[in-house]
Amino acid sequence: MTEETTRESNRGRGKCCGAGQCVLLASEVFDQRDDDGIVVLLDAEPHEPLQASVRETADVCPAAARLTQWAPRAGTRKDVMTETLSSDEPQMTGIPEYPMRRAQGCPFDPPPALRDEQEKGPLTKVRLWDGSRPWLVTRYAEQRALLADPRVSADITRPGYPSQSSSKSNSIGFILMDDPEHARLRRMVTAPFTIKRTETLRPRVQRIVDDLIDDLLAGPNPVDLVESFALPMPSLVICDLLGVPYADHDFFQDNSKTIINRNSTDEQRADALGRLAEYLDRLVGEKLDHPAEDLLSQLAARVSAGELPRGEAARIGVLLLIAGHETTANMIALGTLALLQHPEQLTALRETQDPKLVAGAVEELLRYLNITHSGRRRVALEDIEIAGQVIRAGDGLVIPNEIGNRDPRAFSDPDRLDIHRDARHHVAFGFGVHQCLGQPLARMELQVVYSTLYRRMPTLRLAGALEDIPFKHDGSVYGVYELPVTW
Numbered sequence: 001m002t003e004e005t006t007r008e009s010n011r012g013r014g015k016c017c018g019a020g021q022c023v024l025l026a027s028e029v030f031d032q033r034d035d036d037g038i039v040v041l042l043d044a045e046p047h048e049p050l051q052a053s054v055r056e057t058a059d060v061c062p063a064a065a066r067l068t069q070w071a072p073r074a075g076t077r078k079d080v081m082t083e084t085l086s087s088d089e090p091q092m093t094g095i096p097e098y099p100m101r102r103a104q105g106c107p108f109d110p111p112p113a114l115r116d117e118q119e120k121g122p123l124t125k126v127r128l129w130d131g132s133r134p135w136l137v138t139r140y141a142e143q144r145a146l147l148a149d150p151r152v153s154a155d156i157t158r159p160g161y162p163s164q165s166s167s168k169s170n171s172i173g174f175i176l177m178d179d180p181e182h183a184r185l186r187r188m189v190t191a192p193f194t195i196k197r198t199e200t201l202r203p204r205v206q207r208i209v210d211d212l213i214d215d216l217l218a219g220p221n222p223v224d225l226v227e228s229f230a231l232p233m234p235s236l237v238i239c240d241l242l243g244v245p246y247a248d249h250d251f252f253q254d255n256s257k258t259i260i261n262r263n264s265t266d267e268q269r270a271d272a273l274g275r276l277a278e279y280l281d282r283l284v285g286e287k288l289d290h291p292a293e294d295l296l297s298q299l300a301a302r303v304s305a306g307e308l309p310r311g312e313a314a315r316i317g318v319l320l321l322i323a324g325h326e327t328t329a330n331m332i333a334l335g336t337l338a339l340l341q342h343p344e345q346l347t348a349l350r351e352t353q354d355p356k357l358v359a360g361a362v363e364e365l366l367r368y369l370n371i372t373h374s375g376r377r378r379v380a381l382e383d384i385e386i387a388g389q390v391i392r393a394g395d396g397l398v399i400p401n402e403i404g405n406r407d408p409r410a411f412s413d414p415d416r417l418d419i420h421r422d423a424r425h426h427v428a429f430g431f432g433v434h435q436c437l438g439q440p441l442a443r444m445e446l447q448v449v450y451s452t453l454y455r456r457m458p459t460l461r462l463a464g465a466l467e468d469i470p471f472k473h474d475g476s477v478y479g480v481y482e483l484p485v486t487w
Contacts (some may be wrong), residue, residue: 020195020440022061026054032194098126098136098398099262099374107471108338108369109415114138114403122387126398134162134396135389136375140410140427142387143399147431151382152397153178154434161379162396164476167266171273173312173319175434186437188302189316192241192295198440201237205448208236213456222463222486229453230332230483231325234445238324241441242317243294244283252276256322260476262374273318280317284310295320320438327371328442330472330479332449335365337469337483339454340462342417349419350454358451361419362443365450367426368417370402374476376430401427459487 022030022039031040100111117124122139137143146152155161156176157168174185191197212229219228231253239246258264258272280296287300296317302308339346349361375398384391391397405426406414412421429436436442454460462469463484470481 022054023195029054032196095125095127095133096136098128102473105467107466107469108334108341108417110400110403110406114400115406118403118407123389123391128162128398129164130166132162132396134160134377134398135391137397137399138403138407139387140404140407143401143404143427144431145386146378146384146397147376147399147427147434149384149432151380151384152378153381154182154378156377158379158381160394160396162377162398164262164374164377165266165269167270171270171315173315175319179433183433185308185312185316188299188308189295189320190437192298193438193441195440198444201241201441202444202448204240205237205445206452208233209448209452210456213453216457222484225336225483225485226329226333226480227482230336231329233332233449234328235325237441237445238321241295241324242320243287243292243296244280244317244321248279251279252321253325256326259322260326261474262476263474276318276321277311277314280321281310281314284313284317323436324438324441326477328445330371330477331366331369331442331446333483334369334371334479335446335450336453336460336485337462337466337480338365338369338417340460341466345417345419346454349450350458352451355447355451357419358447359443360422360424361450362446363423363426364417364419364421365446366428367405367411367423369478370405370426370428371478372428372476373400373402373478375400376434401430457487460485461487 020032020039023032029042031042032038033040096113096117100113102111103109117136118138122137122142124136124138125133126136127133137146153161154176155178156163161168174182177185212233216223216228232249235249235253236246238244239249244252255272255276259269259276264272283296284300284303287294287297288304291297291300296313299308299313299316303310303313339349345361349358352358378397378399380391380393380395380397382393405411405428408414410425411423429439429442463486469483472479472481
């Protein structure tokens with residue numbers, strides 16, 4: 001790959017966040033740099049058979065972009081993407097409460113009230129816990145457009161931001177910041193989560209999965225799949241990646257549960273975050289003295305170079321530790337439960353030898369389940385006209401991706417689980433520059449789990465009734481507290 005043939009894609013306005021979905025679709029044309037994860041254009045003039053697949057990147061690009069021309073001038077940096085926005089019909093009236101309750105007996109489906117609002121129109125007002133009335137965005141096209149819009153802010157400290165609690169301080173880190181500071185901090189930890197880098201971890205993840213299944217088969221039957229498999233698997237992986245001792249997993253898992261529990265008080269949540277911050281700060285200190293081949297050591301090196309305050313390094317570590325195990329653990333358990341309730345889909349996944357079908361099943365389960373269920377929160381920086389409505393500067397936005405992923409305008413028969421459908425354009429990881437940093441790692445982990453667990457345990461089944469499963473209705477990350485299984 002030479003200097004003359006490499007062109008940065010969609011970098012001029014800083015939109016490329018290195019998600020790398022275009023790399024998956026057209027690897028002959030797009031690649032991803034290891035240093036910062038930015039996508040680059042390898043072939044300025046892809047031949048005709050490739051042009052169609054390159055244009056498909058419009059469906060998965062986090063900047064809502066499409067390729068508009070080939071052949072940028074030699075030696076220049078030239079944007080090859082352009083933003084596309086879409087609109088829909090106007091809102092209906094009504095001020096429902098948010099969050100909304102799921103229907104009893106439908107644990108995999110969004111709340112019926114969310115469906116009702118989506119049918120009425122793409123935007124409406126809702127009432128939050130503090131009486132504030134942000135916009136609720138329910139349709140897929142408007143969700144993507146607003147999440148990619150630079151006039152929309154993720155900064156929790158801005159007036160009008162629809163916070164989930166009375167706390168307005170940013171104790172989480174760069175995901176609740178705007179560019180350029182968001183981009184600066186994110187780039188410091190992007191490289192380990194690129195597609196190419198995470199693929200090098202696949203053999204290690206496969207060994208972890210196989211070892212845990214060996215323990216399951218040799219242990220008691222029935223067993224709680226959450227405690228024995230779903231939670232330790234991603235915890236082991238993220239500990240290895242960060243350089244966190246897995247022996248401390250009870251400590252960080254317990255505090256993580258407190259942080260993401262909707263019923264935790266502000267004081268309880270702040271105490272749990274404080275404990276994790278102190279813990280990660282101590283580890284950063286140890287890496288300063290004894291660096292290793294891990295992400296915390298890389299952050300410590302930036303602290304030594306004066307590029308990053310030590311407290312910010314610890315806060316980044318907290319964010320990656322929580323996100324790196326909670327979300328994937330819930331997808332493993334909830335995905336397994338969903339497949340057990342759809343035996344024909346489970347059979348197709350268990351019997352396939354096709355890695356493309358496995359990858360497609362992961363995308364479909366992410367779409368169908370979408371475990372982040374508190375709505376992505378934003379605030380408008382300017383007046384925005386969309387779908388016949390005007391969102392005023394300072395208005396809050398709540399964007400529940402679980403209902404966007406069930407929008408019939410984007411997915412045919414959206415309430416049906418179908419691992420053969422092309423669901424790559426889902427918004428389970430969000431959209432735009434703030435979309436999930438760790439999605440390549442999560443995808444790879446889930447591919448390994450879903451292609452291995454059911455094949456090695458072909459008679460896996462629930463050890464009780466579905467109605468007895470304790471679901472996480474009280475969490476900002478949806479899932480199950482326990483999943484008793486037998487075989």
